[in-house]
Amino acid sequence: MDRSVVDGSAARPTTPRDAAVPRARGLSNTTREALWGYLFVMPWIVGFVLFSAGPILATVYLAMTEYNVVEAPRWVGLRNFDDLFFHDPQYLKALMVTVEYSAVRVPLVIVVGIAFAMLINTNMRGVNLFRLALYLPSIVPLVAASVLWLWLLNPQFGFVNPWLRDGFGVVAPNWLRDERTALYAIVALSVWQVGHTMMIFLASLQEIPKDLYEAAEIDGASLWQKTWRITIPMITPTIYFNLIMGIISSFQAFAAVFILTRGGPANSTLVYIMYLYRRGVEFLEMGYASAMALILVGIILSLTVLIMKTSDRWVNYDRA
């Protein structure tokens, strides 16, 4: 071993591995490195073909068919898309509900996340306990949190309505069974689980150089001015990131809706995946559901691209 290392490094100091692995002397270093490289990424390639690329291509095909699992898929061309856009009011309802859900949820979670992060960004005594209290709900698994919500908002056995009635004399609606409130009751669950977003923004706030604030204070800037002129501009990259991730996840909301309302009442919470699940899994219209899935990809990709395109107008990349 020692000898070969000496030999190798003496002869060609830049490529000592030739000598270190005598077995593979026939191959050049680059080839050997490449072979190792392929070996390492091989599990991903297999997984990609079986579980990503293959299924995605299959979805593209199934979207052009009628398929109920029992009989073979029957080619129908673009009819599923025609049905979706022009003959299925429920689909358009699902689109509207998803847009409303995202348009309320994403900005709200970001605003509350930033506000909470600013509140806990202090060295005050006991602040760690407050951080813990506000963060803890976000590690509750979504299914468990949804079941907890189901109980809390139950008009008879839950806590919220009896408490409002006994304590304040307020007759509250049946949150999850009232089509005016159901969607917002689900959004409220996301706000309760804001802790994760809050911690991201806290980390982002702590990256802002202190001297910016010191300079502003010397100039007599108010808290309001410091917030809008320094804090918010400095965390725009984090806002940008959370905006994209928030939209992607909002358009895929499912578990909370499935547990809390199953899309009802009167389809007022029929989010996209809920409707896709209903048609694809419950009604076994796999072709129709595949067409819905393809459109969803289109929506998510175009929204992401749209935000990316506008980002240079409002995201501040000067820091780093």
Place this chain on the structure above:
Amino acid sequence: MTGREAGAAPWTSERWWTERGRWIVLFGLSALWLAPIALLGSTSLKTPQQLYDPTKILPDPVQWSNYRVVLFEAFPFARYVMNSLFVSVLSVIGDVLSSAFIAYGFAQLRFPGRRVLFLLMIATMMFPFAVRMIPLFLIFKELGWINTYWPLIVPSFLGTHAFFIFLLHQFFLGIPKSLLESARIDGANEIQIWWRVVLPLSKPALAVVAILAFEQSWSDFLSPLLYLNDRSLYTLPLGLYSLISGDDVAANWHLVMAATVTMILPVVVIFALAQRFFVRGVTMTGLKG
């Protein structure tokens, strides 16, 4: 929860009042945010009669037997806990090993097509699960894997969670080349280098991925809903769902809440043991977008 402290400015009376106001607001918010968890705990210890009096917060008498009933008697939640643990532990092992293995290839080895494959991997993160859901179901049905745990475990071993690969890739880029070179000179092959040099150096990043993978697997609802039919195979999210989709849920809220606590508790225990990795996970995943 740690964090860099804000700079210490001199204490003025104005600052004292701002801090006092901040304290009051935070106290109120914390109480409000913890209230659902406290109510969850208290309801899980109530008797059925006490359910009709939801604003009476403290359970009296305290009925610990609710947990026994949920875990072993009326409902097999002990079974669901074991099922969930089995699936989650295996899929965490799969995620950590496969993501680290693949990330090493992308980060430290040069081969033709590397950039294209890496971009493809990043692109898979943009695709919603729904677009793969139906064919995946058909593939697993073809393989005879419906009503088994294979669909919940095998994909983890093949690096299907691109995000974890991406995280570890970023981490591995920071490992000095010279370290790997000297291991090569000592005659180690790439697998040995990965196992003996790279992995031990990356324990914090691996811990973050393990925690994220556990959270994901433990809470996963849609996949088990699609693939598992037998009650005896249910994981906790499905078990909990089956509990509330029954007709007699009204009389059983105390048991439902006990089951919910059972599902949350392991996550809280892991959080208590590995708090710093949770926080690191937040910053690793949230900032470097």
